[in-house]
Amino acid sequence: MSASFGPLVRPSSPLIPEQHCPWISNPSRLFLRFTLRRRVKNYSCSGNIRAVQEGIGVLSPDDSVSQRNPVIESEKEEEVHEVVVNGVAGAELEEKAPRNSKSPLKKKEDELDSNESRFKIQNGREVFEEKAYLVAVACKGHTQDSFGIDESLRELAQLADTAGLMVVGSTHQKLATPNPRTYIGSGKVAEIKSAIHGFGVETVIFDDELSPGQLRNLEKAFGGDVRVCDRTALILDIFNQRAATREAALQVALAQMEYQLPRLTKMWTHLERQAGGQVKGMGEKQIEVDKRILRTQIGVLKKELDSVRKHRKQYRNRRLSVPVSVVSLVGYTNAGKSTLLNQLTGANVLAEDRLFATLDPTTRRVQIKNGKEFLLTDTVGFIQKLPTTLVAAFRATLEEISESSLLVHVVDISHPLAEQQIDAVEKVLSELDASSIPKLMVWNKVDKASSPQKFKLEAEKRDDTICISALNGDGLDEFCNIVQEKLKDSMVWVEALIPFEKGELLSTIHQVGMVERTEHSENGTLVRAHVPLRFARLLTPMRQMCVS
Ligand SMILES: Nc1nc2c(ncn2[C@@H]2O[C@H](COP(=O)(O)OP(=O)(O)OP(=O)(O)O)[C@@H](O)[C@H]2O)c(=O)[nH]1
Numbered sequence: 001m002s003a004s005f006g007p008l009v010r011p012s013s014p015l016i017p018e019q020h021c022p023w024i025s026n027p028s029r030l031f032l033r034f035t036l037r038r039r040v041k042n043y044s045c046s047g048n049i050r051a052v053q054e055g056i057g058v059l060s061p062d063d064s065v066s067q068r069n070p071v072i073e074s075e076k077e078e079e080v081h082e083v084v085v086n087g088v089a090g091a092e093l094e095e096k097a098p099r100n101s102k103s104p105l106k107k108k109e110d111e112l113d114s115n116e117s118r119f120k121i122q123n124g125r126e127v128f129e130e131k132a133y134l135v136a137v138a139c140k141g142h143t144q145d146s147f148g149i150d151e152s153l154r155e156l157a158q159l160a161d162t163a164g165l166m167v168v169g170s171t172h173q174k175l176a177t178p179n180p181r182t183y184i185g186s187g188k189v190a191e192i193k194s195a196i197h198g199f200g201v202e203t204v205i206f207d208d209e210l211s212p213g214q215l216r217n218l219e220k221a222f223g224g225d226v227r228v229c230d231r232t233a234l235i236l237d238i239f240n241q242r243a244a245t246r247e248a249a250l251q252v253a254l255a256q257m258e259y260q261l262p263r264l265t266k267m268w269t270h271l272e273r274q275a276g277g278q279v280k281g282m283g284e285k286q287i288e289v290d291k292r293i294l295r296t297q298i299g300v301l302k303k304e305l306d307s308v309r310k311h312r313k314q315y316r317n318r319r320l321s322v323p324v325s326v327v328s329l330v331g332y333t334n335a336g337k338s339t340l341l342n343q344l345t346g347a348n349v350l351a352e353d354r355l356f357a358t359l360d361p362t363t364r365r366v367q368i369k370n371g372k373e374f375l376l377t378d379t380v381g382f383i384q385k386l387p388t389t390l391v392a393a394f395r396a397t398l399e400e401i402s403e404s405s406l407l408v409h410v411v412d413i414s415h416p417l418a419e420q421q422i423d424a425v426e427k428v429l430s431e432l433d434a435s436s437i438p439k440l441m442v443w444n445k446v447d448k449a450s451s452p453q454k455f456k457l458e459a460e461k462r463d464d465t466i467c468i469s470a471l472n473g474d475g476l477d478e479f480c481n482i483v484q485e486k487l488k489d490s491m492v493w494v495e496a497l498i499p500f501e502k503g504e505l506l507s508t509i510h511q512v513g514m515v516e517r518t519e520h521s522e523n524g525t526l527v528r529a530h531v532p533l534r535f536a537r538l539l540t541p542m543r544q545m546c547v548s
């Protein structure tokens, strides 16, 4: 996994005073420390130094601990023979990896060699590819999980790949209700522990959000330095890696902190146990200190975000003063929104076969063959089980959506779960109060579908649905015409007498509106047209002239 996570381990002492915790002043650092704490720990000191030299490692006060000999550490792990789940000690079920007869030195050399090959370029940085194991649970009678466990796991694997992890295996379990302590049952915990040893797993990722207690109990049960994280932390991590603008970075940092705040609980209690209860209460005090620091950081971040947003709002207001209708592309991640924007406007937005390629909105002008134009905005993609903290943090960015005249819902129709993806998008749109905005459904990637003709015929039968291929340009002329038609529905009808000296208004009406008729008279030009609401307001004085 990315070396940006630095060589992290738990704090070595609860007595580390605040001023010796520089990491706490770095919001993302605090998040990474306790969730998806990527590390360079097990790939030796040389790898560690390399990461730091490259400027991609983040040193912490406890780095010295993290550079302990990995061989000694793995031996320590092997001494653990019991797993305690739900307070019941059970025999460990793991199949031990066969011991080879190589000398410890040779073993270590081999390990270094294989670790070297696990460096890869991720988002322009050289990162260490950690081994991940995926876990999903299907709760009996949960109808809202329409994706199905296999597909949800497949999507989780895609997310893990996007985050730069190497997925080495996965498992799932059907439960009546999740175990409140460990989410999965004790037998499953033992099975995963076995896989951890067999595959050398470094991170176990759960497909659903885990409670702080479940996270901690699972980490304890899996033992060693295995990290446990959930889908939410993984998505937040991807966003953190991909945030390219200041606003996106601040939004993600805020979402990460809000996710982390309740998870600070009990972070220090294990140290009380280690100290035989002699420092009782110490952990609790430390939690309070950390929470206070985190809340202060959240406050600072919110203020910073406010000022960044003020600037963006000014920019948007300037844009809105130009009376062109705004159309927003929305849809499931990887549906092809950015590809469509690029095709129509020649923009150079990143479009790739990865989840969450786009985080920041981009707006470009689309010029249609008939001389008309509209603004098209590309937005962040949605996903099932989208963390609510993330929706909240991105609400301001997504305001672009709620201020649009038309939403174009882009669907990857070649995807086997296209229908479920549509539902997931509709759900987020309703959370954003955008359900009432007129919508056009665009079935994209028809070129990839098994029977394109079938989809085209089906789309023709439906209202407001068209088939396109954003990649090869099929159906894009029709798309622009339908957008024009739909925009007309959102416009208002005006009849205005435009004085000759305001000729520029007349050409704007032709550009952004739908002119039905023009008549020249002594006092000016009488226009009958559909125009965007904002523009109609500008014409108010002239409309009155016409009425009188
Ligand atoms: N075959 C085919 N591939 C397409 C089409 N449209 C997009 N793609 C591919 O789908 C992948 C995702 O495209 P993007 O445009 O990045 O998707 P997006 O909706 O912007 O994704 P996010 O930004 O992650 O939300 C890319 O590899 C595109 O080349 C299409 O019409 N046909």
Ligand SMILES: [Mg+2]
Residues within 6 Å of the ligand: 337, 338, 339, 350, 351, 357, 358, 378
């Ligand atoms: Mg995109």
